[in-house]
Amino acid sequence: MYQRLYINIDHVATLRQARRTVEPDPVLAAIECENAGADGITAHLREDRRHIQDDDVERLKTTVRTVLNLEMACTGEMVVIASRLRPYQVTFVPERREEVTTEGGLDVTRDPKALRSAIEQLAAIGVRTSLFIDPDVDAVARSRDLGAVAIELHTGRYAHHPNEPAALRALEDAARHGHEIGLAVHAGHGLTTHNVGPVAAIAAIEELNIGHSIVSRAVFVGIAEAVREMRAVMDVARTRG
DSSP states (O other): OOOEEEEEOHHHHHHHHTTTSSOSOHHHHHHHHHHTTOSEEEEEOOTTOSSSOHHHHHHHHHHOSSOEEEEEOSOHHHHHHHHHHOOSEEEEOOOOTTOSSOOSOOOTTTOHHHHHHHHHHHHHTTOEEEEEEOSOHHHHHHHHHHTOSEEEEEOHHHHHOTTOHHHHHHHHHHHHHHHHTTOEEEEESSOOTTTHHHHHTOTTOOEEEEOHHHHHHHHHHOHHHHHHHHHHHHHHHHHHO
């Protein structure tokens, strides 16, 4: 089964915000990624607006030709924005102001009422929802019970310890369970061309979200070539898997 590659363009905006200027433009980066074969574009509108800005998501909504996956915290402000923009998908992620990047999955037991309400609101207007969770079978089951149609498995532990069998096994078990109970299974965080192979080979994972590695590689080869390189490694792993 073909595995989709969504490119997270947050860190193009991070580079722009370092100088508070207009370049590089993450929307132009999204266009280049699509031209290079990306199946979708992911952007995280953080509450503190540290990289992606409101104007970026407004322009992405009207510019992206594939699909837009909007990452956000489950807050009233963000649900209002998503309800107005109506991206293809909203992925609810945890946020802590002190973190450099999203570390760890969403705690789906913390405020299930708020999560369920947000998922229902978005589903009512045709927006699919995904929950960014740790590769834990119980969290997978709870995500389905909350009404999400998809999950994104946090691959951070595996990315930091790619030679640790338990880290990959946790992803395999969570992905398999998600698929068995009818969820669409995605994955992402810390994936590079050096470690993506074993994750791409997991049959139940139908989509990968990759950002920082693509932007980092783009400094040397350009963003289009960085996307093509990632796509090639994924395809080889998928064939062998």
